[in-house]
Amino acid sequence: RDTECSGDGPGRAAVDFPVAVILPAGGSGERMGLPTPKQFCTILNRPLISYTIQAFERLSWIGTVVVVVAKENHDLMLNIVREFHHTKVKVVHGGTSRHRSVFNGLQAFSNSTDDSLTPKPKVVIIHDAVRPFVEEDLLLKITLAAKEEGASGAIRPLVSTVIATTLEGYLDHSLERAKYRASEMPQGFLYDIIFQAYQLCSEYDFDFGTECLHLALQYCGTNAKLIEGPPTLWKVTYKRDLAAAEAIIKENLSTSACVITEAAAEAVELAGTLQKNLATQGMVLVGVSSPELFLRLDMHLFESSREMKEKVKLNTTKRSFDTQKTDEITTFMRLASEVKQANVQLYGIQIDHTKVSELWERSAARLADITVALIRDRNPALIGQLLQA
Amino acid sequence: RDTECSGDGPGRAAVDFPVAVILPAGGSGERMGLPTPKQFCTILNRPLISYTIQAFERLSWIGTVVVVVAKENHDLMLNIVREFHHTKVKVVHGGTSRHRSVFNGLQAFSNSTDDSLTPKPKVVIIHDAVRPFVEEDLLLKITLAAKEEGASGAIRPLVSTVIATTLEGYLDHSLERAKYRASEMPQGFLYDIIFQAYQLCSEYDFDFGTECLHLALQYCGTNAKLIEGPPTLWKVTYKRDLAAAEAIIKENLSTSACVITEAAAEAVELAGTLQKNLATQGMVLVGVSSPELFLRLDMHLFESSREMKEKVKLNTTKRSFDTQKTDEITTFMRLASEVKQANVQLYGIQIDHTKVSELWERSAARLADITVALIRDRNPALIGQLLQA
Ligand SMILES: [Mg+2]
Ligand SMILES: [Mg+2]
Numbered sequence: 001r002d003t004e005c006s007g008d009g010p011g012r013a014a015v016d017f018p019v020a021v022i023l024p025a026g027g028s029g030e031r032m033g034l035p036t037p038k039q040f041c042t043i044l045n046r047p048l049i050s051y052t053i054q055a056f057e058r059l060s061w062i063g064t065v066v067v068v069v070a071k072e073n074h075d076l077m078l079n080i081v082r083e084f085h086h087t088k089v090k091v092v093h094g095g096t097s098r099h100r101s102v103f104n105g106l107q108a109f110s111n112s113t114d115d116s117l118t119p120k121p122k123v124v125i126i127h128d129a130v131r132p133f134v135e136e137d138l139l140l141k142i143t144l145a146a147k148e149e150g151a152s153g154a155i156r157p158l159v160s161t162v163i164a165t166t167l168e169g170y171l172d173h174s175l176e177r178a179k180y181r182a183s184e185m186p187q188g189f190l191y192d193i194i195f196q197a198y199q200l201c202s203e204y205d206f207d208f209g210t211e212c213l214h215l216a217l218q219y220c221g222t223n224a225k226l227i228e229g230p231p232t233l234w235k236v237t238y239k240r241d242l243a244a245a246e247a248i249i250k251e252n253l254s255t256s257a258c259v260i261t262e263a264a265a266e267a268v269e270l271a272g273t274l275q276k277n278l279a280t281q282g283m284v285l286v287g288v289s290s291p292e293l294f295l296r297l298d299m300h301l302f303e304s305s306r307e308m309k310e311k312v313k314l315n316t317t318k319r320s321f322d323t324q325k326t327d328e329i330t331t332f333m334r335l336a337s338e339v340k341q342a343n344v345q346l347y348g349i350q351i352d353h354t355k356v357s358e359l360w361e362r363s364a365a366r367l368a369d370i371t372v373a374l375i376r377d378r379n380p381a382l383i384g385q386l387l388q389a
Numbered sequence: 390r391d392t393e394c395s396g397d398g399p400g401r402a403a404v405d406f407p408v409a410v411i412l413p414a415g416g417s418g419e420r421m422g423l424p425t426p427k428q429f430c431t432i433l434n435r436p437l438i439s440y441t442i443q444a445f446e447r448l449s450w451i452g453t454v455v456v457v458v459a460k461e462n463h464d465l466m467l468n469i470v471r472e473f474h475h476t477k478v479k480v481v482h483g484g485t486s487r488h489r490s491v492f493n494g495l496q497a498f499s500n501s502t503d504d505s506l507t508p509k510p511k512v513v514i515i516h517d518a519v520r521p522f523v524e525e526d527l528l529l530k531i532t533l534a535a536k537e538e539g540a541s542g543a544i545r546p547l548v549s550t551v552i553a554t555t556l557e558g559y560l561d562h563s564l565e566r567a568k569y570r571a572s573e574m575p576q577g578f579l580y581d582i583i584f585q586a587y588q589l590c591s592e593y594d595f596d597f598g599t600e601c602l603h604l605a606l607q608y609c610g611t612n613a614k615l616i617e618g619p620p621t622l623w624k625v626t627y628k629r630d631l632a633a634a635e636a637i638i639k640e641n642l643s644t645s646a647c648v649i650t651e652a653a654a655e656a657v658e659l660a661g662t663l664q665k666n667l668a669t670q671g672m673v674l675v676g677v678s679s680p681e682l683f684l685r686l687d688m689h690l691f692e693s694s695r696e697m698k699e700k701v702k703l704n705t706t707k708r709s710f711d712t713q714k715t716d717e718i719t720t721f722m723r724l725a726s727e728v729k730q731a732n733v734q735l736y737g738i739q740i741d742h743t744k745v746s747e748l749w750e751r752s753a754a755r756l757a758d759i760t761v762a763l764i765r766d767r768n769p770a771l772i773g774q775l776l777q778a
Pocket of ligand 1: 134
């Protein structure tokens with residue numbers, strides 16, 4: 001699922017026409033009660049919008065990603081593009097409403113042969129900056145349906161009954177839930193259709209409309225094809241959604257790991273126990289090899305489909321606690337702080353070397369618990385700590 | 390906001406009639422992809438449903454809480470009631486649909502003078518087991534409106550556009566978002582009205598209906614009063630929602646703390662720095678006092694409105710790392726494991742006593758970071774660890 005894989009993924013064969021993306025990211029953080037607009041809130045040291053951009057950028061069949069931001073966030077956005085090495089992003093200024101922002105995004109493409117502009121794509125995907133978990137299979141369905149039908153959109157079942165209210169704030173009637181759907185993102189359009197819809201629509205539409213599919217229907221007579229998406233399409237809206245998104249990202253990150261030990265029987269046994277214990281918590285160890293020196297255990301999280309660069313290393317030594325010198329601990333903490341620059345999180349876990357099998361088993365179980373805790377929480381405040389299994 | 394406070398809260402004066410609660414909790418965990426139905430999933434070692442029950446039980450003006458569970462979860466539910474000391478709960482078996490379960494709950498109350506049944510309340514509140522964050526002010530509004538108008542319900546703005554689909558899966562039309570609302574929980578009813586509605590409604594309603602407000606309107610002609618609720622009313626539905634709920638509970642838990650240090654200048658200074666650093670992360674230290682012995686720092690999380698019993702203690706000693714004996718660490722870990730039985734999480738943080746103010750400040754800042762990390766994560770796998778600030 002990394003960039004290399006995606007190049008050979010299903011999309012490459014199926015999509016033989018230019019596809020671009022528009023990501024409106026002009027929203028403010030008001031609803032969350034946060035000073036930072038939610039698309040710029042960081043999860044594991046990376047802004048939410050960078051995850052979303054990455055979800056598109058990793059697909060070889062997707063071209064330009066136009067990010068539409070408020071003028072005051074222009075520099076912030078350019079910094080994110082630089083820091084996270086985004087290569088397909090074009091930053092455009094937003095308008096005073098969502099529809100105006102999307103239209104600004106569409107105008108970043110050229111209908112003419114003016115070389116200073118990016119040529120217009122056949123299909124344009126419109127998505128939200130705050131829906132980071134969009135997968136290739138859905139994007140493919142949306143894109144192909146848009147090409148065929150002119151417009152397409154992701155839908156989800158309604159989670160609550162929808163009701164109409166009277167002016168006085170009483171129930172007027174409730175809708176039969178089965179007949180309606182929630183309209184979500186992504187949506188796809190033939191570029192010419194959505195561009196024409198925006199050219200024809202009214203000022204009222206621009207200021208108060210919320211639904212691009214509606215514009216395509218009203219102004220171009222195009223009934224969008226609707227495609228059911230997964231629950232992970234949800235929109236990160238409230239502060240609690242950041243915690244939910246973090247949990248998903250951590251889970252994606254923590255599914256495989258690699259352990260290196262020396263050949264000693266205890267080390268191999270330890271790796272085996274760790275493997276068994278991690279497996280019960282949904283993690284998999286994918287390799288065990290043996291360097292020399294002392295009892296040592298390195299844990300490396302493989303880069304996931306989201307291409308996170310974080311790694312967790314666990315270091316186990318045979319030496320017992322009371323012979324350890326303060327300056328060794330200082331050295332370890334300094335090392336931890338150095339490798340942190342390279343996005344490696346280094347923690348130490350010390351395990352007593354004992355022949356009493358009961359104690360050894362308990363320590364091995366603790367080692368696994370602590371390992372899982374460190375990987376799951378990835379807490380930078382605990383980097384460089386020497387823990388005891 | 391604990392039980393004592395609520396006794397004198399706004400509800401006590403305003404509600405001079407009997408109020409009961411029905412909590413349908415018969416759902417399965419299918420949607421989450423979890424083996425455990427979501428209402429029984431634990432957050433910080435406590436099942437979700439116990440938080441929800443607690444939200445009602447703490448209010449003195451609320452009487453019986455009828456929990457409607459699937460037959461196979463009856464014993465599980467009774468165990469939860471015992472373990473978390475719930476005092477107002479009556480467990481009833483559910484039916485094959487939500488409406489049947491609610492009706493079973495209503496039938497737990499007596500219309501007659503039969504002493505074996507709980508007398509019927511004036512107003513009954515219907516809520517979801519998986520919406521744990523319901524506050525007294527909203528419950529009060531719902532209850533008083535139900536008493537006045539016969540029925541009332543919490544609503545929220547729609548987060549997505551609602552669309553009608555054609556049979557072939559295309560967009561038919563989209564609804565104007567501003568005219569509709571999502572119907573949420575809690576809802577309130579005069580007992581006689583909702584009971585009558587269930588007696589009159591059809592088998593089709595029982596099997597396919599989803600909306601109690603609709604039954605009250607259709608069968609009793611009662612237009613429910615609608616009351617806007619806060620976003621925290623959302624329904625814990627997916628696995629990610631458990632992470633979101635945990636984040637909210639942790640945040641509620643971690644808002645105040647108490648530090649005890651000795652009178653030494655360093656200790657007082659340390660407490661001051663900690664206070665300042667915690668404040669920037671949204672935590673407040675509410676007291677500093679001084680016992681004797683060595684440089685020591687105890688951190689105690691006050692019980693929040695949710696009456697969680699977890700506490701975090703941090704212990705700081707002057708002795709430096711290399712003079713420490715293995716058996717002292719073992720003793721510390723044993724102590725940690727003992728107090729864990731009483732729901733006290735004990736971690737050690739060691740800080741080097743130095744006159745170099747630059748080093749001291751850095752250590753103090755690290756102390757605060759580690760403290761916040763431990764409190765926020767509350768990870769049981771790290772209990773008994775001796776960390777270095
Ligand atoms: Mg995903
Ligand atoms: Mg709350």
